[in-house]
Amino acid sequence: MDDLVERFRAGDPSAVRDVYRRYGGAIFTVARSMVGDPDLAADVVQETFLKAWRAAATFDANRDLAPWLYSIARRTAIDVIRKEKRPTRGGHGPEVEVAVTTMSFERTWEVHEIRRAIDDLPPDEREVVRLTHMEGLNHNEVATRMGIPVGTVKSRSHRAHRRLAAALRYLLDTANQDDDSHVEGGEDR
């Protein structure tokens, strides 16, 4: 990881592909969560990596790339939303500032981190988690869909959720505390 950060920080174009493969999924998740449209989300992702690359020389290699890329992506997404909502005006008049209501900072960080944790799962475990949560299938249904024994589904599910729990422990602690205190953010899916 240190080498990757150094190469990216040095502006090495070949490091861009490595960084994209590591963080692109999570950045796309953030972008799509905020702008909705997949094409706009792709634009946000491209602009995010461009901005990050431009600023690479000033990036502190001791910092984690993920939060930095995330903050660039979020700001870029907000800019895109503003441009999409802004009424078109000709001439040299000042642009109309448009209020942007979007998913909260905390919520988009949660989806970012969940996506990263998911991307780190082995493919077979990832699929079990996807079918379980996104499609709402039980173990028997997952086994049928994947063509594997239900015992295999259970063991993969167990391992996957252990990994996710470890990766997302700090988020789980924070989220469950928020639930207990009934705090509601300004989130908007």
Added chain:
Amino acid sequence: MTERPPANSPDSDDEFGALSELLAFDNVWADPPAALEDSVVAAIAAEAGPISSAIHRDTDGGRGAHRLRLIAVAAAIAVAFGLGAVASSIRQGNSPDPTDTEFALAATELVPEASGSVLISDRKNGARVILAVQDLPPAPDGQFYEAWLRTADDGVSAGTFHMRGGDGSIELWAGVHTASYPIFAITLEDEDGDTNPSDRVVFTADLTQP
């Protein structure tokens, strides 16, 4: 007593509590378009290449507009007023640099209608600053604007200008690097010989946040 979940049901919801709904969120699972990786790599490679290839490369509507504006700002250098150093910097070469980073300028209550951005890059002889501002009122007679690279306690001037010629691009230079002076500011100054910055700040930018 804790109720055991059915044998064939997902074993995750109890543990993941509030995050379970995010695991069910479509966007968490959506993959970027397969071609996006190559597109990102190509966009960066084009930016790193010659200006002409970057200008002619993109025809994809608004997607390239922002990038083209950056190139236009950097390429259409307006000589900063009364700064001989700027003339010499032009002779040194002022093409866009891959390390140029654009920052949005935050206008203060002194100039609420104004907006703009600043391109900054650390070069071997200092920090090059290119301002693109809109609706910044011309400095009154006897006053001028001054750009600064600052820390919380200290600052170095990047040069002065007055905006009486209208909106446009202004190139400035500072004899320090942004890594050490990560705050950009523009103040309104009096022509009184005082070299310290006034407290009339019109624009700021955090150079650690592109």
